[in-house]
Amino acid sequence: MENTMQGTFTSATTAAKILKIRSDxxxxxxxxxxxxxxxxxxxxxxxxxxxxxxxxxxxxxxxNAARDATHLKLITSGGFTLIDSSVMTLSARMPVxxxxxxxxxxxxxxxxxxxxxVGEIVRLTNVTGAPQICGTDFTVTAVTGATNFTIGNIxxxxxxxxxxxxxxxxxxxxLYYPSNRYITFVAASATAGxxxxxxxxxxxxxxGQKVRLKFPGAVWGTYTELDGTACTVVxxxxxxxxxxxxxxxxxNNIVVDVDVSGYGNWNVFGGAALxxxxxxxxxxxxxxxxxxxxxxxxSLAAGVDILEDSTINTGYIGIKLGSGADGPAxxxxxxxxWVAGKSFNV
Amino acid sequence: xxxxxxxxxxxxxxRLTEDQLTRDMLAATAGLINCTGGVRGDxxxxxxxxxxxxxxxxxxxxxxxxxxxxxEGEDKFGTGPVRDSYFALCHTDLTKPLxxxxxxxxxxxxxxxxxxxxxxxxxxxxxxxxxxxVGSKIPNASLKNKTVYNVFCVGMEAYxxxxxxxxxxxxxxxxxxxxxxxxxxxxSVGYKMATCPRITNxxxxxxxxxxxxx
Numbered sequence: 001m002e003n004t005m006q007g008t009f010t011s012a013t014t015a016a017k018i019l020k021i022r023s024d025x026x027x028x029x030x031x032x033x034x035x036x037x038x039x040x041x042x043x044x045x046x047x048x049x050x051x052x053x054x055x056x057x058x059x060x061x062x063x064n065a066a067r068d069a070t071h072l073k074l075i076t077s078g079g080f081t082l083i084d085s086s087v088m089t090l091s092a093r094m095p096v097x098x099x100x101x102x103x104x105x106x107x108x109x110x111x112x113x114x115x116x117x118v119g120e121i122v123r124l125t126n127v128t129g130a131p132q133i134c135g136t137d138f139t140v141t142a143v144t145g146a147t148n149f150t151i152g153n154i155x156x157x158x159x160x161x162x163x164x165x166x167x168x169x170x171x172x173x174x175l176y177y178p179s180n181r182y183i184t185f186v187a188a189s190a191t192a193g194x195x196x197x198x199x200x201x202x203x204x205x206x207x208g209q210k211v212r213l214k215f216p217g218a219v220w221g222t223y224t225e226l227d228g229t230a231c232t233v234v235x236x237x238x239x240x241x242x243x244x245x246x247x248x249x250x251x252n253n254i255v256v257d258v259d260v261s262g263y264g265n266w267n268v269f270g271g272a273a274l275x276x277x278x279x280x281x282x283x284x285x286x287x288x289x290x291x292x293x294x295x296x297x298x299s300l301a302a303g304v305d306i307l308e309d310s311t312i313n314t315g316y317i318g319i320k321l322g323s324g325a326d327g328p329a330x331x332x333x334x335x336x337x338w339v340a341g342k343s344f345n346v
Numbered sequence: 347x348x349x350x351x352x353x354x355x356x357x358x359x360x361r362l363t364e365d366q367l368t369r370d371m372l373a374a375t376a377g378l379i380n381c382t383g384g385v386r387g388d389x390x391x392x393x394x395x396x397x398x399x400x401x402x403x404x405x406x407x408x409x410x411x412x413x414x415x416x417x418e419g420e421d422k423f424g425t426g427p428v429r430d431s432y433f434a435l436c437h438t439d440l441t442k443p444l445x446x447x448x449x450x451x452x453x454x455x456x457x458x459x460x461x462x463x464x465x466x467x468x469x470x471x472x473x474x475x476x477x478x479x480v481g482s483k484i485p486n487a488s489l490k491n492k493t494v495y496n497v498f499c500v501g502m503e504a505y506x507x508x509x510x511x512x513x514x515x516x517x518x519x520x521x522x523x524x525x526x527x528x529x530x531x532x533x534s535v536g537y538k539m540a541t542c543p544r545i546t547n548x549x550x551x552x553x554x555x556x557x558x559x560x
Contacts, residue, residue: 086370090485125491134389134489168486174374175367176543212548214377228408228549282489283389285380292548311371311544 004341008033011336015117017329018083020318021340026051028080028319028340030328041067047328049080049319051346056081060326078322085172086315093125093166102130102162107141107152107246112167116140116149120169121201127165130156131279136182136286137170139202141247152247153200154184159278177312178204178291183213184276185245185253186223186266189238195260196238197289198245198253205254206308208299209233210292213258216285219277222263223287231256232295254289352535353517360515360537366480368507369435371543372498372551373482379404381556389489393440393497393556395449398471401499401554405432408549410501414474420457428456434473434554436497437481441467443559444475473499488557497554504550508542515539 005021027050035043046061058079061070100112102124116122120140127134133154141152173179185198197213205211215227235255240246244253277284294309319340321329330336379401384391391397412430419427428451444450450470453462465476475497482496517537522530545551 088485093486093491123486125486125489131389131489135487135494166491175370176374179374180377212377216379217382283380283382283391285378285382285390288377290377290548291375292545311375311542313367313371313542 003343004339006337006339008335008337011323011330011332011334013323013332015329016078016323016327017321017336018318019321019338020316022317024317024342025319025340026343026346028338030321031337032328032330033335033337035063035330035334039063039067041065043325044075044327044330045070047075047079049328051082051343053080056322058328062326075322075326078324078327080322080328081320082317083320084315084317086175088172090168090170093168095166098126098164098166100127100162100165100167102127102133102156102165104130104156104159104161106155106157106243107150107248108133108154108156109148109150110162110167111148114143114146114149114167116143116167116169118143119202121171121173122149122151122167123170124162125166125168127162129160129164129279130162132159132277132282132284133162134165136200138200139247139252141249150248151200152249153198153245153252154276155243155245156276157243159276173314175313175315177314178209178309180288180290183215183287183289186260187242187244188261189235189255190241191235191255192261193257193259194234194255195258196244196253196255198251199289202252203236203254203289205233205236205289205291206304207233207236207302208295208304208306209309210295211254211256212290212292213256214288214290216287219281219284220287223260225263226258226260229258230292231258232298234298349519349535356517356535356537360539362480363539364507364541365478367541368505368543369480369482369498372505372545372553373484373496375545375548376498376551376553377548378496378553378555381554384556386557386559387490388492388557390494390555390557392443392559393447393554395447395471397554397556398473401552402432402472404552405499405501405550408501408547410504410547410550412472413500413502417456417458417461422457425455425457426451428469428474429472431469431472431474433500434470434475434497435481435500436475436477437483437495438477438479439483439493439558440475440481440495440497440556441477444468444470446559482553490557492557494555494557497556499552499554501547501550504547505543505545508544510540513540515541 030047049058138151142150181199240251323329380390381397383394383396416430417428452468487494520534525534
């Protein structure tokens, strides 16, 4: 009996739900309490999965349209998927043949066949015309159907458009938090004497953390004077302005106590408009935000835990529950109960 | 006999896990410098002496202390002196390209090869390269979709592992009588550990990123 676990959650959104289960699991039952109570038609009420079933699959007990019987059916996608976040393998890059374009704009829009969702991370490679963004990870900030996605944490205003290339889904983050991030843009904050630093991937920094700015090499123009500068995060995600990266949602930046007013606009190395280094400036080293510690006075003043900078292994094992009427995670506001366990053999 | 063999393997797994966790911590948090001195057209490029100079200058500029002493030159054919050096921790895949870099000195060309470390491959400038099959690499991360390798260039006391007082790891064996199960069929053997790698001086450790030749 001690080899079973159980729990409950309320689906906050229609997104898949990840349960972190450190003791691992070999089987799982899921009950949609909300839909059972309402006896909802044409909806999954109970789900079952056990190890060795293919990723994304499971069994579903589904109400019929008349709500007078349930039927057992097999789901082949959007079901249960085991996760080990420390396993860093990538799927094949897409699309086959490299039929992909990227606009030289703010925000850059990628046109290609895809199945990405907002918030996922992609890495671009072999981009013709805009190779300077290759190898850098970007958070997907918008999706339009299955043919366009946006990498809105960078400005490519003065870059040539990308005319071919590939994208790869990056299903994991660095194993340890806090991790360093690539800088894509720097602007003066609305508060004098402060800088607003944008990063390519959703950053995760909190107020009070100490970071070091890195601008290695001449490609970063006058900003190389800031290379190695240690500073404190005094605010996060300040509203964007002007030509700053436009991700259409919460601006992905940190505000640090560094005065950049004397360094000129971000265009000092990028060209006539505000932008990232251009294709002809390859190869270079990316500018970075490197976490180095915590300013406890700032943290206390802001009511933030003074141990926010702690180095934490974020790896986990668990299971992802697909969402929707036929998914074990249900839809928004569904109350879900689950029980899982280990077996003597598999 | 079986238990002894299992114990030996578990010991290797324990230390390997510690290495991998430390590797992943450095990969996540250390500042980076891309190799740019190569000529093969990838981004980052293959490692070149100029890249080693860049990272060495950065470490020197941060007052990082070297880890290994110099090896004085001797009157032996094919050998040359080795500077006091920083560690460069990298993947075994880099052994071949390193050997093709001008001025790279294989450890058998040291005046006193016995002073090389077991895992050492050679030296270039002020870096002595230690290789491991679990060295850090990032798949599909270069301009040309090649693997990017992290070479952790570290000075003295740049990072550490934090352990609890009186406890770092323990080996646990439970005989079939203790472990339970029907008819005492099952034994249990394994290890548990508690450790946390941490950078202690971020300026004294740099991640030099490079690709392979070709």
